[in-house]
Amino acid sequence: MSSMKVISPNGHLGFAPLKNGSFQIGVAAGPDIIAADAGSDDIGPGPLGSDTCASPRAWQEHDLELMLLAAREKNVPMIIGSAGDTGSNSRVDMFVQIIRDLAAKHGLAPFRLGWFYSEVDPERVRSSIRAGAAVQGLDARPDLTEEELDATDRIVAMAGVHPFLKLLEAGCDVIIGGRSSDSAVFAAPALHRGFPEAQAYYLGKVLECASFCAEPYGAKETVLGEITPDWVDVTAMSPEQRCTIASVAGHAMYERSNPFHEFVAGGMLDMTDCHYDQISEKTTRVTGMKFVPAQEVRVKLEGSGKVGERFVGMAGIRDPYTIANVDAVIEWARTQTRERFGETGWELHYNVFGRNGVMGDMEPLKDKPGHELCIVVQGVAPTVEMAEEVAMTGTRQLFYARLPDVKGTAGGVSFVLDEVMQASPAYRWTLNHTMAVRDPLELFPTFSETVSAGVSS
């Protein structure tokens, strides 16, 4: 067990294709594990709610094919977490089928394929609430209510290392995970080989976003992590990149509110006393990490609920008087929509680009709009027909807004398209909570099969 090497070619598999040049350098370096995380909650609540992917299937297949061929040629495990962006059951099934199809396409020698699911039956969550075991809100959210649960279309639980470990112990060569902690994908094989928890979880933390822990900035390049009982080394595989003290330490704070602590199902990685050494041009060594086991296993739940169907319209404004009174223009259009549909049961959202479309109320320059504005209008309602009409009313009535001193009386806004376009339905994140479980495997049923040139058994 002196050391183990893991390569991570992509921080969100499928979201953009991995770069094969540095991946092949990584494969040639002789990894013991090839692993990647394929999910994120960055993509908004739509894919989880509607059970779709945010990534094109061709890009997912591209990365899975390169990883599978390398892993089978080297006869090392391949591990994927959070299949298909959301890690829902249908996304796991899709990745499992892609692996079977790739095995048939390339006539691969038999191997063991394992997978697990992460979706949670809402009734399981309800029973927890009713039993008085609060489903606790994260990030200042209140505890989950049954009302909010009823507004939820799909729930996934965030797996820790446990289902990955179970499948590794069962001898699986390829593992497709449902929703999982990014770091668990890498920590599990390290724990499986007997490395300590602190180093194992740190390995996961540093590899989860692939080359985001290297510099200069460049995504989708492979990095290699090497773990021993005492330290973790991280090395950039791209000829253009290095893992420096700054880039590796800096990555500890990426996408998280606190750079010192990383919570996973079963404990907390403490990076407060991490020490970083540049041991060669492309490699930084990290020591001093600690792991604090949790008293109670709480599993994070993500849930998404549908708000309604959605259409989008756009309008431009060039008249400085109209720009100065854009809020009154928008209020006019809202009023017309209210007269048609009543006070509630629909939503209109306006992003005024050129003023504060990106930052909203946080925009310090919102009192200094540009010389032209683009208004993006979103209409949301229970049916497709109504959403189209809400969006159309909310967009076209901008044209007819009645401003008292306007000189241009032929039309108040410009249109690139005098139409509204159907967008994906509107969803919202209903769950960002944790639920206590007795058994960390309870929510994550595992399965496996032998794949022989694409014939599963």
Place this chain on the structure above:
Amino acid sequence: MNTRTTLATLAKTIRSKNAGTDKITFDIIFRERESYDLVRRSGALTPESVCRVLNVDPARLTDFVEYDPGYAIKFTILRVRPSGSAGDGDIFGAQQYAPFLDLEIDISTAGA
């Protein structure tokens, strides 16, 4: 002698990004210890000042950390609504950092 400069001049990285579905986190990262210390000494980046720049209630600031191993100042705010809700102008939270580029830093304490 000009004793003022901007944060963008001193920092290597100024970025924002989602931290989960309900928060946006900001990272101000410096290449070397000197710039990091200079900005900390200047008092320009404090929990109060970042709330003022972003026009947010201090109750929305959940974290403000000076992170020595990364020569970084990091702070996190709660979103008004979760990311990707209809009307959210920045699903990834990746373009919220711009007001900090021009933040004035008093460098008269340099070498003090």
